[in-house]
Amino acid sequence: MPYFDGFYWCNQIREISNVPIIFLSSRNSRMDQIMGMNMGADYYIEKPVDLDVLMARINALLRRTYSYTELEEPNVLEYHNVFLHIDTNTLSYLEEKIELTKNEFLILYELMKQKGAIVSRDEIMRVLWEDESFVDDNTLTVNIVRIRKKLAEIGIKDFIKTKKGQGYMIE
Structure with missing residues (x-):
């Protein structure tokens, strides 16, 4: 790294976050390892690296850090008081x-889950209908128009943005 080393960045990250940090370094002294761990690294791995060991450590760290079994779907999604x-x-x-x-809900659910990102028409159609072969592309457009009309009736304007040739998004 040209200006700051990994120890500096690890310290900066630890001031604002508890994300997992793995040092991958060509430095191989015990002091570097100890310093990396004391700065907040979860692992310090020296180069050259066995990729299988690296992947196993990453998976173990993610499992421990983010307990996926305890994650629960929220009962409410919120964005800008909606x-x-x-x-x-x-x-x-x-x-x-x-x-x-059902379809209006599924469309809004997918868009709100991915707020700030463009969701393609194909992706929305896969959520709505598992077999797209019989679905007319216009059917999705009709559903979007209905949602926009319902939203406008309660004072929500321009909530769903059309990204020409790409899909839809909530920003």
């Missing part, structure tokens, strides 16, 4: 609440 209620297939904004059809 609440999508997963248990009831409803959407609320301020004091207003609307009922959503």
